[in-house]
Amino acid sequence: MKRSTLLSLDAFAKTEEDVRVRTRAGGLITLSCILTTLFLLVNEWRQFNSVVTRPQLVVDRDRHAKLELNMDVTFPSMPCDLVNLDIMDDSGELQLDILDAGFTMTRLDGEGRPVGDTTELxxxxxxxxxxxxxxxxxxxxxxxxxxxxxxxxxxxxxxxxxxxxxxxxxxxxxxxxxxxxxxxxxxxxxxxxxxxxxxxHLNEGCRIKGSAQINRIQGNLHFAPGKPYQNTYGHFHDTSLYEKTPNLNFNHIINHLSFGKPIQSHHKLLDNDKRHGGAIVATSPLDGRQVFPDRATQFHQFSYFAKIVPTRYEYLDNVVIETAQFSATYHSRPLIGGRDKDHPNTLHARGGIPGLFVFFEMSPLKVINKEQHGQTWSGFILNCITSIGGVLAVGTVMDKLFYKAQRSIWGKKSQ
Structure with a gap:
């Protein structure tokens, strides 16, 4: 009978059953290898079915588009009749006294409870x-x-x-x-x-909630007392009544402040699908912040400096949400200027408008968070084969070591 040429290519040479040696240690190692292999395969299957969010940094090419501003701020010592909101940016665009468009104002009593109806003066x-x-x-x-x-x-x-x-x-x-x-x-x-x-209404507070559109450039938004006006000398507010009333100040509670569309709405739309559990959620770092300084704060300017990074979320169901993440730092100063009581070497500039200011600056880069499956089919199969082969290789080495050690011990005892 002619010998097949495939025999010379067989890399898996077989041994006869009669010459095989079986040991208890080998059995234990085999059971350990089986359990370890099953554990690794289950983990590979879980990873294959998981959804991950992979970030990518690109140049923002949508700087012409508007960015949504969402806010909910409470002023316990500022009546709704006196507070105003303006938005200004470096392009020269002004949005003056915009609380009547896109915002709701709720009058509050001294305990922070709503009073009257929602219609303001x-x-x-x-x-x-x-x-x-x-x-x-x-x-x-x-x-x-x-x-x-x-x-x-x-x-x-x-x-x-x-x-x-x-x-x-x-x-x-x-x-x-x-x-x-x-x-x-x-x-x-x-x-x-x-x-x-x-x-x-001078002893009341006010809660302001709503949204507006801002340009994707540097600028500021500010709550200030009195009606705003603009002339050749700059931007001003009629602060006469505010200055005349000593109990007024801009102590505040930021219930919510964010830029862009909220991505939580998409999670609710999907009934909190578990596969979105690992997605990165844009945070609002100023939410819940309360500012009530111990010293008199009527003639104070409270400032936040926000660094905004445009962010896009791309989901597996082809939903795309344009939003933004931001970080913020806080600073306050008295309008009378002078030396800082806590830091004698620090001097504050004199002048300005009392109020709450948010200075924002846009990043030229955009973060794209793209949702993807944890593994591809090919990656899953390759990892399974690698896991099985690796466990068997380690098991073989351990079995040989235990067998040689056992033979060596028995050899010494028989002498």
């Missing part, structure tokens, strides 16, 4: 939206020197310079840079009930 009318007006068709409201009305006597009614309501008088004062205070003795404000209401 708006200058120029009552809280129910009905503005008391003068029924006289020839009525021309005075501007109290804020506008030139000296030529009104020679003009027709429709051409006269008039201030018909409280908001018009207040705007005229702002254009002049005059202090408006609470509008006392201004006939239009007294008629509309603005004076009495704003004085009634």
């Amino acid at each position: 708006h200058v120029g009318g009552n809280s129910d939206g009905n503005t008391p007006v003068n029924d006289d068709p020839n009525y021309c409201g005075p501007c109290y020197g804020a506008k030139d009305q000296s030529q009104n006597e020679n003009l027709a009614q429709e051409d006269k310079v008039c201030c018909q309501d409280c908001d018009t008088v207040r705007s005229a004062y702002l254009e002049k840079g005059w202090a408006f205070f609470d509008g006392k003795n201004v006939e239009q404000c007294e008629r509309e009930g603005y004076v009495s209401k704003i004085n009634e």
Whole structure:
């Protein structure tokens, strides 16, 4: 019979059953190898079925797109009638007094509980939206020197310079840079009930919640007292009433502050699918922060400096969420300037606007967190084969060592 050429290629030479030596130590090592192999295979299977999030750093090419700002801030010692929110950036774009668009304000009593209804006082009318007006068709409201009305006597009614309501008088004062205070003795404000209401609310707090859109460049957002105005000299607020009322300050609680869309909504949409348990969640490091300094803080500026990193989450179900992560540092200073009481060598600049400021700066890079399976099929099979082969190789070496040691001991005893 012709010898097959495949016999010379057989790398797995067999031994006869009669010449094999079986030992108890070999049996124990075999059981250990089987258990170890099963344990490794189960771990490989779990890893194969797991979902991991792998980050990738790229240049942000979506800098033209707007970024969503979400916030929920409580001011225990600032009435809703007096606080305003402005957003400014280095492009020169200004969003002034935006609390009436996209935000809700809740009045709070001294214990932090909501009071009244959700409708806040708006200058120029009552809280129910009905503005008391003068029924006289020839009525021309005075501007109290804020506008030139000296030529009104020679003009027709429709051409006269008039201030018909409280908001018009207040705007005229702002254009002049005059202090408006609470509008006392201004006939239009007294008629509309603005004076009495704003004085009634001076001992209240305010909770502000909502969202806005910001450009992906450097800028700041700030809560400050009084109506804002912009002129050739810069950005200002009418802080006259705030300065007149010593119990007001910008001590605050940041219930929530984030940039971009919340990714938690996607987890809820998927009913908290376990395969998303390992995903990286964007944190909001300032959530729950409370600032109540021991010293008088009426003329203080509280500042946060946020470094924002645009972030994209790509899920296995083809859902893509554009959001952002950020880190923040805190600083406060008295507006009167001077030396720091805790650090005598530190000098504070004098001037500024009291309030809560968040200075933000965008990173030019973007983090892409992509969801992927832990292993591919080929990787899973390769790891299984490697695990089996490795355990068998180690078991073979241990069996030979134990067998030689056993023979050596028996040999000495027989002498």
